[in-house]
Amino acid sequence: MSDNSYPESPVLLVDDEKNALRSYELALQSAGISNIVKCSDGIEALDLLKEKEVELVVLDMIMPGMNGCDLLQQITREYPDLPVIMATCVNSLDNAVECMRQGAVDYLVKPVDMDKLTSQVKNFIEMRELKRENQFLRSCLMFDEGAKRPDAFLPIVTDNKYMLSIFQYCAAVSRSSQPILITGETGVGKELFANALHRLSQRSGKMVTVNIGGLDDNMISDTLFGHTKGAFTGAVGNRPGIIEKASNGTLFIDEIGDLSMASQVKLLRLLQQREYSPLGSDEIRKSTARIILATHRDLHELQRDQKFREDLYYRIATHHISIPPLRERKDDIPLLIDHLIKKVSEELGKHPPQYPNELITLLKSYNFPGNIRELEAMFYDAISNHRSKILSTKVFSDHIARNSREQCAKTSKMRNLEQCISNIEILPTLRNASKLLVLEAMRRSEKNQSIAARMLGVTPQALSSRLKKMEKSK
Numbered sequence: 001m002s003d004n005s006y007p008e009s010p011v012l013l014v015d016d017e018k019n020a021l022r023s024y025e026l027a028l029q030s031a032g033i034s035n036i037v038k039c040s041d042g043i044e045a046l047d048l049l050k051e052k053e054v055e056l057v058v059l060d061m062i063m064p065g066m067n068g069c070d071l072l073q074q075i076t077r078e079y080p081d082l083p084v085i086m087a088t089c090v091n092s093l094d095n096a097v098e099c100m101r102q103g104a105v106d107y108l109v110k111p112v113d114m115d116k117l118t119s120q121v122k123n124f125i126e127m128r129e130l131k132r133e134n135q136f137l138r139s140c141l142m143f144d145e146g147a148k149r150p151d152a153f154l155p156i157v158t159d160n161k162y163m164l165s166i167f168q169y170c171a172a173v174s175r176s177s178q179p180i181l182i183t184g185e186t187g188v189g190k191e192l193f194a195n196a197l198h199r200l201s202q203r204s205g206k207m208v209t210v211n212i213g214g215l216d217d218n219m220i221s222d223t224l225f226g227h228t229k230g231a232f233t234g235a236v237g238n239r240p241g242i243i244e245k246a247s248n249g250t251l252f253i254d255e256i257g258d259l260s261m262a263s264q265v266k267l268l269r270l271l272q273q274r275e276y277s278p279l280g281s282d283e284i285r286k287s288t289a290r291i292i293l294a295t296h297r298d299l300h301e302l303q304r305d306q307k308f309r310e311d312l313y314y315r316i317a318t319h320h321i322s323i324p325p326l327r328e329r330k331d332d333i334p335l336l337i338d339h340l341i342k343k344v345s346e347e348l349g350k351h352p353p354q355y356p357n358e359l360i361t362l363l364k365s366y367n368f369p370g371n372i373r374e375l376e377a378m379f380y381d382a383i384s385n386h387r388s389k390i391l392s393t394k395v396f397s398d399h400i401a402r403n404s405r406e407q408c409a410k411t412s413k414m415r416n417l418e419q420c421i422s423n424i425e426i427l428p429t430l431r432n433a434s435k436l437l438v439l440e441a442m443r444r445s446e447k448n449q450s451i452a453a454r455m456l457g458v459t460p461q462a463l464s465s466r467l468k469k470m471e472k473s474k
Contacts (some may be wrong), residue, residue: 005035006177006288007055007125012069013038014045015060015087020112024058029116032286033121042066049079058108058117060346061088061095066206069099076103083124087112126178133319137420139163152199154190157339166193166321173319174200179271181316182294184323187373190294191252193321197292198250205249205289212263213255220263221277224253224270241277246289256316257297259309268312317436326368326375333363336372340379341391348383351421355391361448362393365455366400397454438466 009035015021024387037054039045043066045057057075061068073197074083082095086099086107100107106120110247153167173180174197198207199309212220218232226241228235243251255456259267274287293316302308325331337355368374382395439455441463445451453463 006033007035007129007317008175010035010037011050011121011125012045012054012057013056014040014042014063014068016059016063017050020060020087024112024117027118029122030286031118031122033118034288035123042068044073045071046074046160049075049082054082055128056121057082057084057102059084059086061099069095069102072099072102072399081130085120085124086361094235095308120149121343129176129178133176137219137369150200152196152395156189156196157335158329158332159335160324160332163332163397165195166391169198170321173197173199175202176319177290179290179316180292180319180321182292182321182323183299184294184296185325185369186296187368187371188323189372190296190323191254193323194252194292194294195251198252199444201250201290203290205247206245207252208246208289209252209254210242210256211367212257215258217260218279219264220259221266223276225266225276227279228281231278235280238278239277241278241291243270243287243289244369248288249290250292251289252292252294254294255296256293257295257299257302257310261307263307264309264312268309268315271312271315279369293314296445327370330364334360336375337379338375341383344376344379344383348380350383350386353383353386353391358392358448358450359391359393359396362396362400362447362451363449364446365444366403369403392416397451401454434466435470438470439441442467 011028013021013024013036015024015038018040021040025036025038030033035055037048037052039048041063045059048054057236059068059075061072066240068086068088072086075082075084075203081104084103086104087110088095088099088107097107105124108117108120149167150171153170156163156167158164170193182193184190194209195207202445210223212223214428222239222241224241224243225246226239227235229235229237256267266276270287275284275286276287299308299313299317303313326453335358341352341355363375370377373422377394378399380397382391383426385395386392438452441450441455445455449463450460450469455459456463458466
C-alpha cells in the first residue's frame with residue numbers, strides 16, 4: 001500500500017443522494033475510517049466491485065435504475081463473503097427484513113444515526129480482520145519448518161518450535177488495526193518483536209518507541225499527546241506528541257503495567273475512539289497510528305489489586321503475544337552462542353574466538369533471570385577480556401555463581417527448601433543427602449564434573465573423589 005488509510009480495503013457507499021453519501025463519508029472519517037469509495041447507482045457499484053476488493057458495502061435500498069435489493073442479490077451471489085448493510089426509509093422496514101433474509105448483515109433506518117453507522121461499520125471491519133487472521137493461523141498448521149522466514153524476524157535468533165509458532169501468529173496479526181499486547185520477562189526481546197510486527201505491517205509511517213516506566217501522569221500525557229503553547233509553565237510553543245510522530249506508522253508503548261489509573265483512562269480513549277487531545281487544548285485529534293504495548297508485569301495480578309483497568313486489559317489484549325523466557329528455550333543456546341560471538345567480536349573489532357563445548361552445558365545449567373539481555377552482557381564481558389584462541393568459561397562461571405547466590409538471597413527459594421525439609425517425616429542421613437545432591441548436580445550439568453562442582457561449591461577434585469567413593473559403595 002502506498003498509504004495507510006483504514007481499513008486496508010475500502011468501504012463502499014452506494015446511494016443516489018449526494019448529501020447522504022457526503023454525510024456518511026464525514027461520519028466515518030471522523031471515526032478514523034478513511035478508506036472510502038462512493039457510488040451513486042447500482043451499475044457503477046458492480047463495475048467497481050469487479051475492479052477492486054472492498055471491505056464492506058453500505059447500500060441504499062431505494063435508488064433509480066437497479067434498486068438496492070436487486071443489487072444485494074447480485075452481490076451476495078457473486079461476493080458471498082462481502083458484508084452489506086442496508087439503509088432504508090421508515091416505511092420500508094418490511095423490505096429491509098426481507099433484504100436481511102437475502103444476505104444483508106444489518107440495516108439502518110433513514111435518517112441514519114451516524115453513531116450507529118460508524119459503530120456497525122467498525123464492528124464488521126473488525127470481524128473481517130479477525131476472520132482473516134483465523135484463516136491465516138489455520139493455514140499455519142501446515143507450516144513447513146524448512147520454509148524461509150520473513151526478513152522481519154532475522155534479528156530474533158531461534159529454532160525453537162514455540163518461538164516459530166509465535167512468528168506465525170505475528171505474521172497473521174501484523175496488518176490488523178487492533179492493538180497488540182506483548183508480554184514477557186525483562187530481556188526476552190519484546191521490542192524486537194514490536195519491530196518485526198511494524199516491518200510486517202508495511203505501514204508507510206515510522207515506528208516510534210516510548211518507555212513510560214517511571215513517568216508521572218503529566219509526563220506521560222505530554223509525551224504521548226504533546227502540548228500547546230501556554231499549557232504549563234515553560235510551554236513556550238506547540239510540541240507534537242509521539243502519537244502524531246507515529247502517524248500512519250506504529251506506536252510502541254513499553255511498560256504499560258506502570259500506568260496510573262488516570263493515564264489508563266486516556267489510553268483507553270485513544271484505543272477505543274482513535275482520538276486524543278494535546279495538553280492545554282480541547283481540540284480532538286485523530287490518530288492513524290497502530291499501537292503495540294508491552295509489559296513485563298502480570299496484568300491479571302494488577303487487575304486483582306485494582307491497579308489496572310479490566311476494560312483496558314480486554315481492549316489491548318485483542319492480539320496477545322507472550323514471549324517465553326530463555327530458560328524455556330534452552331535448545332536455542334548453541335545458536336545464540338554462535339550469534340553473539342560473531343556480533344560482539346565484530347562490534348569490538350576482535351577475531352571471533354572458538355569456544356569449548358563445556359560452555360554450552362554451563363549456560364544450559366543456568367536459568368537466566370535477565371534472559372537474552374543477560375546472556376548478551378556476559379558475552380560482551382567475556383570477549384572484551386578474551387586474549388587466547390579458545391574463549392574462557394571463567395567469566396561465565398563467575399557470573400553464574402555470583403548471580404545464583406544473589407538470587408537465592410533475594411528470593412524465597414531457601415525458605416522453600418527449609419519448608420520442604422521441615423515436612424520430611426524421616427530425615428535422610430548426611431551420606432544419603434550428599435549423594436542425592438551430587439547426583440542432581442551431575443544430572444543438571446549433563447555429567448560435566450567441572451560444572452557440577454561449581455554448582456555444589458566444591459573443587460572438581462573433591463567432587464571426583466566423592467564420585468569414586470559413591471561408585472565403590474554400590
